[in-house]
Amino acid sequence: MRRTVFFISDSTGITAETIGNSMLAQFEGVQFDTHRLPFIDNPSKAEAACLRIKTKYAQDGQRPIVVNTMTSRSLCDIVAGSGALMLDVFAPFIEPLEAELGAKQSGAVNRSHGLVDFERYEARIEATNYALAHDDGLDVDYNQADVVLVGVSRSGKTPTCLYMALHYGVCAANYPLTDDDLDKLELPTRLRPYRSRLFGLTIDPVRLAQIREQRRPGSRYATLKQCRWELEQADRLMRRENIPVLNTTHTSIEEISSKIFEYLGIERHMY
Amino acid sequence: MRRTVFFISDSTGITAETIGNSMLAQFEGVQFDTHRLPFIDNPSKAEAACLRIKTKYAQDGQRPIVVNTMTSRSLCDIVAGSGALMLDVFAPFIEPLEAELGAKQSGAVNRSHGLVDFERYEARIEATNYALAHDDGLDVDYNQADVVLVGVSRSGKTPTCLYMALHYGVCAANYPLTDDDLDKLELPTRLRPYRSRLFGLTIDPVRLAQIREQRRPGSRYATLKQCRWELEQADRLMRRENIPVLNTTHTSIEEISSKIFEYLGIERHMY
Incomplete structure (x- = not known):
């Protein structure tokens, strides 16, 4: 069995690829064709990414899997329009962390592999x-x-x-x-x-x-x-x-x- | 505000640290003291990790945050006994992936940074x-x-x-x-x-x-x-x-x- 996977990010895509590879490694019987879509940080790039995923969907006859670290809701929505299975890496943790820290997520694009520090x-x-x-x-x-x-x-x-x-x-x-x-x-x-x-x-x-x-x-x-x-x-x-x-x-x-x-x-x- | 964070893993801890740092970077006002606990792959190591987290809890007066990539349910349970906020990195994605791939997660320890390939x-x-x-x-x-x-x-x-x-x-x-x-x-x-x-x-x-x-x-x-x-x-x-x-x-x-x-x-x- 082969499945297509996209790692999509508003930054380098390293986090998406790291966690994605770790998740996929747990499914031994499946072959994954993986593609990186980094720096998706505006609507037109998100539209282009969506189109690329849609095209692959049509070719494969099976929906691609998207491992996503984009934090902007609107960009995520655009990509979700491709019909792919969306796995949002940060989504499950934002709410518990906000509650725990009593602080709002800043909503900034993923800067962990940038020059923050x-x-x-x-x-x-x-x-x-x-x-x-x-x-x-x-x-x-x-x-x-x-x-x-x-x-x-x-x-x-x-x-x-x-x-x-x-x-x-x-x-x-x-x-x-x-x-x-x-x-x-x-x-x-x-x-x-x-x-x-x-x-x-x-x-x-x-x-x-x-x-x-x-x-x-x-x-x-x-x-x-x-x-x-x-x-x-x-x-x-x-x-x-x-x-x-x-x-x-x-x-x-x-x-x-x-x-x-x-x-x-x-x-x-x-x- | 300072908070203690543990990255815990049955392997190198690189995935936990990568995604953990990415999540934490989204909370700008908070200072995080982070600690790595790699190779936690048996109950006695999990007990030791639990004790270390508990000790920090007592020192801080606030529960630590644990970013976890261990896949063994029983090891996770031991560590959860520390009272920390547990963020299980893979948990939210295993079910949708199993459903999508029609395959069971192998349950093997996280091997993505080992010598698999x-x-x-x-x-x-x-x-x-x-x-x-x-x-x-x-x-x-x-x-x-x-x-x-x-x-x-x-x-x-x-x-x-x-x-x-x-x-x-x-x-x-x-x-x-x-x-x-x-x-x-x-x-x-x-x-x-x-x-x-x-x-x-x-x-x-x-x-x-x-x-x-x-x-x-x-x-x-x-x-x-x-x-x-x-x-x-x-x-x-x-x-x-x-x-x-x-x-x-x-x-x-x-x-x-x-x-x-x-x-x-x-x-x-x-x-």
Whole structure:
């Protein structure tokens, strides 16, 4: 079974898409063709969106599903004219929140992914620059770091750091354990002062060999033997030094980040 | 007025936080202290969460607000025992979706930010590596690029590329226009074959000078005069070459990305 879904928003559509994907993931037997309709913030754009949904309705022979975060009643009404199943994301919560807070919803268009909080936004951009400058042991001054990821090459450190920085404004650095560190089974001296901010990543050796093979085909670096040795030594080192470790083989950067924040008690917020 | 909010989830909590922040942003007069409670996926964790919420209730003298994406009824009931205002994100939509799809919700824990779709996840990680390798004119082979951002130094290209890659698996490169390009007012030869994938970023000169001053204090690079000249020449070049341009001064990377996707017709989806 296939169904067409539109994520519609007066802003970026990220909230609609996030909650929409979460809802749809709960219906495993159905294939969803999803379309984004962002920045629908005036009647003529709403009319155009309505027409597009109607056209799809005619093609599919089944009404499309609309996941909607527009807050303007009149724009919602225009889109509802398409005959689609309308799922209004905010509607069920506005009334209980108004009652609870004794305040009226401002009715402004959805600004949660805009530049409302400029300082927080700046912090994210600065953290991203920080992550880039402190990637892969480039700059090893970790005074400002909220977290320093350690692990062997290609264990998932860089994407995780970028994610934590871009989303949460967390200053995340990463240090790749070198053959020398692994031989000696000693924490590099420069990491010692930051012990409480260290977090280790590990990965299944077979998976690591695959990833490295894509990057440097036929190299010693990519052999299973080398991967196994590095990972074993790294695990030993981290256990000995009491550094918490997470296996990234079946864990997404979103999950890794959440777990790191939980462990280190970082209460930074998504912007 | 201050109110305490908990984002609670059986997974990362990203969906709860995204929709929660969007809802709360609509109540401008209220300050919200928000807390994340991710991975609440068994009764004992739910009990602990309940206790934490109860404690906060007693401290505040006002019931906390809970934005919840847990799907297990029994876990929800445990947390509801705290006396908080429960806002169940999925609850209002499950019934209409079940009726529409003629299928039962699977009841599985929220897996939308896990590794359900391994291929899509891989595409995001690969795109992130691509963005890093093709950042700032490093590698200028743009054959694989979905989009190539052009603009002067510090106009917002790098964070935007990383965002598009990390979230959408879009291969985003960026090329900084050099003094030489700006002098000649000519599109660099290497960009010509990719004309249909070019997108320009610009920024307010005063803002640009601030950003550059932080980076290289007292440099010619950071003077308002230099910023103004570069931006004027870049705008002229992009107009002449018919490259679409977006001003990033008051626009977040989320908004910029959405607009670029819309313009270039990129229908890639958030994972």
